[in-house]
Amino acid sequence: MTNTRLESGNSRRDFLKTGGSAMGAVWLAANASLILAGCKKARTNLEGQAGYENITPLEAIEFAALVDQIIPPDETPGATDTGVVYFIDAALGGFMSGAGPGLRQGLDDLQKRTQSAHQQNIQFSELSFAQQTVLLKELEDTDFFGTLHYLTLLGMFCLPKYGGNRDYAGWDLLGFDHQHAWQPPFGYYDATVHGQPHTRGDDHDHT
Amino acid sequence: MTTRDDMPIFATREAVDFVIIGSGAAGGVLAKELSTNGFNVVVLEQGPYRTAADFNHDEVSVMFQNEMMNHPAWSDPQTFRKLESETAEVLQGGPPPALYSRGVGGSSVHFTGNYWRFHESDFKERSLLGPMQGTGFADWPISYDELEPYYTKVEWECGVSGQPGPFDAPRSKPYPCPPLPVKSSGVLFEKGARAIGLHPQPAPMAILSKPHNGRPPCMHCGFCMGFGCEANAKSSTLASMIPIAEATGRCEIRPLSTVFRIETNAAGRVTEVLYLDARGREQAQKAKAVILAANGAETPRLLFLSESSRSPHGLANSSGIVGKYLMGNGHCTTQAAFEQPLNEFKSVQVTRIVHDFYEHDPARGFYGGGGMDARPFLDSTPIFFAQSGLPPGSPKWGSEFKKLLHYYYTRKMTVLGSTTSVPLERNNISLDPTHKDDKGRAAMRMTYMDHDDDLAMVAFLQDRAVEILEAAGAKEIWRDPIEGGVIQAHLLGTCRMGNDPATSVVDRYHRSHDISNLFICDGSSFVSSGRGQPTMTIQALAFRAAEHIGRFARRGEI
Numbered sequence: 002m003t004n005t006r007l008e009s010g011n012s013r014r015d016f017l018k019t020g021g022s023a024m025g026a027v028w029l030a031a032n033a034s035l036i037l038a039g040c041k042k043a044r045t046n047l048e049g050q051a052g053y054e055n056i057t058p059l060e061a062i063e064f065a066a067l068v069d070q071i072i073p074p075d076e077t078p079g080a081t082d083t084g085v086v087y088f089i090d091a092a093l094g095g096f097m098s099g100a101g102p103g104l105r106q107g108l109d110d111l112q113k114r115t116q117s118a119h120q121q122n123i124q125f126s127e128l129s130f131a132q133q134t135v136l137l138k139e140l141e142d143t144d145f146f147g148t149l150h151y152l153t154l155l156g157m158f159c160l161p162k163y164g165g166n167r168d169y170a171g172w173d174l175l176g177f178d179h180q181h182a183w184q185p186p187f188g189y190y191d192a193t194v195h196g197q198p199h200t201r202g203d204d205h206d207h208t
Numbered sequence: 209m210t211t212r213d214d215m216p217i218f219a220t221r222e223a224v225d226f227v228i229i230g231s232g233a234a235g236g237v238l239a240k241e242l243s244t245n246g247f248n249v250v251v252l253e254q255g256p257y258r259t260a261a262d263f264n265h266d267e268v269s270v271m272f273q274n275e276m277m278n279h280p281a282w283s284d285p286q287t288f289r290k291l292e293s294e295t296a297e298v299l300q301g302g303p304p305p306a307l308y309s310r311g312v313g314g315s316s317v318h319f320t321g322n323y324w325r326f327h328e329s330d331f332k333e334r335s336l337l338g339p340m341q342g343t344g345f346a347d348w349p350i351s352y353d354e355l356e357p358y359y360t361k362v363e364w365e366c367g368v369s370g371q372p373g374p375f376d377a378p379r380s381k382p383y384p385c386p387p388l389p390v391k392s393s394g395v396l397f398e399k400g401a402r403a404i405g406l407h408p409q410p411a412p413m414a415i416l417s418k419p420h421n422g423r424p425p426c427m428h429c430g431f432c433m434g435f436g437c438e439a440n441a442k443s444s445t446l447a448s449m450i451p452i453a454e455a456t457g458r459c460e461i462r463p464l465s466t467v468f469r470i471e472t473n474a475a476g477r478v479t480e481v482l483y484l485d486a487r488g489r490e491q492a493q494k495a496k497a498v499i500l501a502a503n504g505a506e507t508p509r510l511l512f513l514s515e516s517s518r519s520p521h522g523l524a525n526s527s528g529i530v531g532k533y534l535m536g537n538g539h540c541t542t543q544a545a546f547e548q549p550l551n552e553f554k555s556v557q558v559t560r561i562v563h564d565f566y567e568h569d570p571a572r573g574f575y576g577g578g579g580m581d582a583r584p585f586l587d588s589t590p591i592f593f594a595q596s597g598l599p600p601g602s603p604k605w606g607s608e609f610k611k612l613l614h615y616y617y618t619r620k621m622t623v624l625g626s627t628t629s630v631p632l633e634r635n636n637i638s639l640d641p642t643h644k645d646d647k648g649r650a651a652m653r654m655t656y657m658d659h660d661d662d663l664a665m666v667a668f669l670q671d672r673a674v675e676i677l678e679a680a681g682a683k684e685i686w687r688d689p690i691e692g693g694v695i696q697a698h699l700l701g702t703c704r705m706g707n708d709p710a711t712s713v714v715d716r717y718h719r720s721h722d723i724s725n726l727f728i729c730d731g732s733s734f735v736s737s738g739r740g741q742p743t744m745t746i747q748a749l750a751f752r753a754a755e756h757i758g759r760f761a762r763r764g765e766i
Contacts, residue, residue, distance in 0.1 A: 159591065177617060184428065187389075
């Protein structure tokens with residue numbers, strides 16, 4: 002049965018207008034070669050499990066907890082396992098350096114909230130997953146969360162040359178298959194038209 | 209990336225037959241037609257000379273960094289406002305209001321390739337329907353019959369795949385290539401449309417379904433809308449026209465060349481075109497005639513930037529209407545999810561369309577017409593989908609978000625409705641009084657708010673889209689909100705064509721009424737907007753213009 006939503010959604014239109022988050026101009030002012038130079042480094046770092054260039058190891062632990070709140074690990078890899086923290090490290094060293102101060106300020110603010118809600122000296126990453134979720138919900142509408150969310154999805158679903166989407170874990174999650182050439186049938190509904198069975202189904206479905 | 213810093217063919221100090229400003233849908237056709245007919249041509253293109261080897265599947269740079277759209281060397285902001293009473297602002301983030309691709313081939317490189325011919329009615333709706341008070345609603349000075357041979361040229365010379373549909377205007381020749389293979393979105397759209405009594409048809413696309421003119425067919429890679437084609441199967445002018453033009457030895461493409469002024473002499477004739485070359489040096493190319501084909505936004509901007517004491521309101525603007533009557537086509541999107549995977553990330557965007565609502569129908573109670581198509585739209589690539597593709601109200605993060613990303617990515621499609629735009633004087637391109645680009649040129653200012661009838665037509669098509677998707681068996685359907693356009697990819701009407709110099713900028717041959725050796729041919733020449741897919745008509749106009757301009761040149765009538 003069709004569930005027709007007559008209420009208008011606004012997420013796509015808003016996204017198109019703003020480029021997805023608060024950083025707009027900073028992001029757009031960047032140029033592709035800079036990104037790539039930074040991200041090649043991210044990839045090298047990821048492959049060699051090297052350290053980070055632009056964030057401290059402690060910051061990396063906090064970012065790892067944060068991006069895993071956005072795409073959590075479960076039966077399939079989460080954002081951290083997919084290389085998103087390395088992607089963010091590269092981004093902050095190059096094409097998104099303008100977003101660094103805001104992210105660090107946001108991180109400081111998050112730790113203060115963590116400590117006032119729980120106990121002195123505890124870090125966000127040390128809370129249980131459920132406790133982290135509760136705290137982060139309060140920040141959903143902030144630029145800090147918007148920037149983090151934007152970077153997480155970029156790092157999760159970009160070409161692996163940017164350091165994220167490790168082992169194509171992001172694309173596997175979606176069911177996106179990257180080939181340079183396809184032949185029909187492309188999907189379930191055109192298979193009968195093209196007279197061939199469509200083989201890829203929902204065999205690895207979560208729902 | 210090729211920068212073509214090789215030896216120039218032509219010296220700047222010697223007047224070439226034609227300087228063409230812009231190498232896109234129109235400029236590429238003009239360059240090919242005039243050079244193969246024996247004329248010497250210099251094409252000035254502000255973007256780089258990318259070729260198929262430079263194109264890739266990099267969503268970050270193409271879709272999120274606007275790599276194809278940004279100026280290659282400097283910041284060139286645009287400002288936007290809805291009404292002339294407002295102060296225009298630079299929009300932060302996202303693509304600019306006048307969205308076009310910079311590079312050899314222009315926006316034909318990154319376009320989706322919907323190649324609908326206009327109908328006979330598009331050229332004479334004012335006569336058919338009567339006046340619309342307070343608007344620039346007018347007939348074209350040419351008819352469909354006059355343009356038909358050039359539509360055929362576009363289909364055969366550029367390469368269009370399709371099959372005639374029940375509502376199409378008459379054609380003199382079949383399509384050169386059969387329709388592209390139908391996708392799941394096309395099958396579902398066709399099923400739903402037929403179930404409610406409509407007449408869906410294969411989409412005419414400027415993408416090859418079989419080898420044609422020495423170019424290979426589409427590989428269905430899926431990186432199509434917004435991207436350049438790695439296979440040269442998309443019929444951009446970069447793939448179809450420019451190579452033929454260059455092979456004549458009479459056409460020099462100068463990439464990374466940004467024009468800032470068209471110079472005229474005391475006799476009121478164009479003498480040379482001033483531009484900044486790839487190294488930022490000022491150059492002046494002398495020309496016997498200039499053809500402005502910079503698109504419906506940059507063309508009027510350049511005419512304004514070329515003002516002088518002889519033309520205080522901008523070149524070719526004795527009518528005062530340069531820049532006015534900007535039309536962008538109204539659009540609506542309606543999204544749906546189905547039970548089984550569609551895998552819309554594969555192949556071209558569009559394989560089926562519906563033209564049942566193309567013609568104006570007084571029973572609807574407002575002016576307008578439109579077409580509809582089925583496509584993945586912004587869900588064809590992973591990041592765009594993840595950022596904005598889930599139904600409204602879905603969680604935006606966490607384990608449920610992750611599950612929904614998995615569920616919806618392969619199961620979604622969108623129905624896009626495209627409509628008329630009423631030509632309004634209040635919608636226009638002008639120079640911004642405060643903002644400038646890096647080189648001191650006044651920034652482009654867009655003023656745009658859809659006519660109420662445009663939005664009514666958009667809403668009408670969205671209702672039909674919901675009916676089609678329901679009849680196709682969609683599990684969920686959601687409507688994107690209907691709002692006035694801000695970002696315009698169709699830049700039309702700003703130097704309209706007409707017989708009367710008081711109410712138009714160019715004549716029926718694209719010659720400016722004011723300056724006999726200045727021609728203007730691109731989306732700016734449009735008098736009405738069509739139904740949402742203008743590039744086919746831009747190119748038919750360019751083929752026709754080239755024939756007449758060549759005739760004038762041979763007769764010494766320029």
